[in-house]
């Protein structure tokens with residue numbers, strides 16, 4: 296085709312669909328000398344837009360617009376396009392030689408076949424741009440890439456049209472349009488969702504101007520991503536920082552159901568990011584495996600929880616859990632819960648720390664079971680079995696609205712109909728620290744944990760890191776006895792002043808509660824010393840100094856131990872360590888712990904305020 300034949304010349308342009316794209320493109324065509332002969336606009340919004348962007352252009356019926364135009368711009372929603380073209384063909388409105396141009400990203404020119412059959416020239420152009428429907432958009436078109444699809448003989452017409460608009464035509468085959476459009480929608484539209492999630496999360500964290508706060512970082516990240524591809528990636532995943540990722544998941548879960556979509560997206564994108572970083576050699580197999588372990592396996596990814604508005608059409612999360620007291624009732628209740636089952640075991644007297652654990656279960660399972668049972672086997676003589684706070688109604692009230700399906704609250708006769716003869720031997724970890732202070736405690740814990748796991752048969756069970764030795768022993772139990780349940784540890788939830796949440800805090804008087812703060816203060820001092828490069832002996836000494844000088848603290852033990860064996864670390868130890876305390880405050884015995892990284896080879900622990 297010759298140059299003059301490919302140039303559109305001065306055309307009468309008609310616009311079907313006075314949406315954002317149609318009015319902006321028509322206005323641009325008008326500004327380069329074409330005449331806009333008519334526009335369709337049904338809603339008041341479209342009429343206003345047509346008025347503002349295409350002043351003095353008559354608003355006409357679809358048929359009149361098509362009849363009067365040499366170039367018909369079809370800018371209707373994608374789903375309406377095929378019907379519109381077919382309908383106009385049935386009415387005999389298409390004219391030979393008429394240019395019929397649509398701007399749908401998804402379609403090529405096939406969708407215009409009914410017009411082509413009547414001699415019209417079908418062209419598909421799609422600007423890779425988002426529009427506001429105002430004159431601001433005119434500048435956005437300049438230099439904007441347009442995907443152009445047309446039969447080869449008329450492709451130059453489509454290209455020339457785009458050049459006239461000020462855009463950069465890029466030829467795209469019919470067959471590639473859907474994937475092309477998916478890529479654009481994923482990048483541009485889902486970015487809006489992602490940035491919106493980041494803003495909502497920052498707002499929940501109390502930042503006054505989330506958008507302003509994010510702008511420099513996100514601009515730099517986008518710039519890097521566009522120029523350096525995925526090599527520009529920074530943050531905890533590419534550092535292999537599974538602890539931080541786990542901490543993020545817990546923090547997000549703690550923000551409540553309105554932000555459940557953030558957890559879901561975070562988990563999914565972090566998994567994909569991990570796999571990409573592994574494939575590009577930026578993560579080792581081991582580091583990737585640790586991350587994927589924390590993030591949960593894609594194959595067992597929980598369906599979105601029902602608390603996400605509109606996320607799926609299952610029944611809404613029951614507001615109040617079903618309370619069952621016997622194993623028969625439990626079995627019946629479980630039989631109506633299909634899918635992945637998650638469990639939190641507790642002794643009741645629930646607090647916010649338990650709720651954080653509930654949310655962690657909910658993020659990992661379709662259904663949540665909470666057990667409430669004060670297990671006599673784990674209490675020694677003279678301990679607080681009789682006084683341990685029990686208030687099932689208050690516990691159920693606290694769990695209401697948290698997406699818990701079933702509360703299993705057996706009494707002693709139901710849990711132990713007969714004195715158990717077969718006992719679990721927890722092994723050497725149970726002989727030290729809590730085990731030494733409370734002989735038989737962990738045998739009793741593992742006995743009841745095994746029973747409840749067998750009764751509930753969960754896919755995943757969550758335990759708090761506050762009871763670090765218990766968590767380690769439960770992991771060993773599951774490994775050694777092949778119990779086939781995923782055990783997830785959850786970081787300790789604290790009051791704002793640092794006190795670890797615990798049911799036994801209820802025993803503290805107001806002055807004792809203040810005295811108890813010395814425990815977390817001492818641990819924090821040790822962590823900071825380790826972060827500053829202090830050796831194990833120094834870390835232990837500075838922690839001890841705080842504890843010893845605090846009033847009202849009756850230290851039972853303060854140790855710096857290996858987090859797996861719970862044996863003391865040597866003075867020159869390197870790597871992870873656990874600072875663990877048990878202390879009496881008045882008549883209440885409290886435990887707490889924090890992890891430290893020892894030795895110069897280890898980077899400082901990840902702080903929440905670290906860059907992403």
Ligand SMILES: Nc1ncnc2c1ncn2[C@@H]1O[C@H](COP(=O)(O)OP(=O)(O)OP(=O)(O)O)[C@@H](O)[C@H]1O
Nearest residue numbers: 641642643648758759761762787788796797798799
């Ligand atoms: N502050 C907390 N943060 C996160 N998890 C916790 C916290 N406190 C307890 N948990 C976890 O909740 C589960 C149930 O614990 P439990 O019912 O014994 O509560 P508790 O507050 O530890 O009670 P206690 O005061 O008797 O030690 C355990 O896995 C425990 O580790």
Ligand SMILES: CC(C)(CO)[C@@H](O)C(=O)[O-]
Nearest residue numbers: 640641642670740743762
């Ligand atoms: C795991 C547990 C529920 C067993 O009684 C108890 O030890 C607890 O609450 O941590």
Ligand code: BAL
Nearest residue numbers: 642673674736762765
């Ligand atoms: N929170 C651990 C259970 C106990 O102290 O007995």
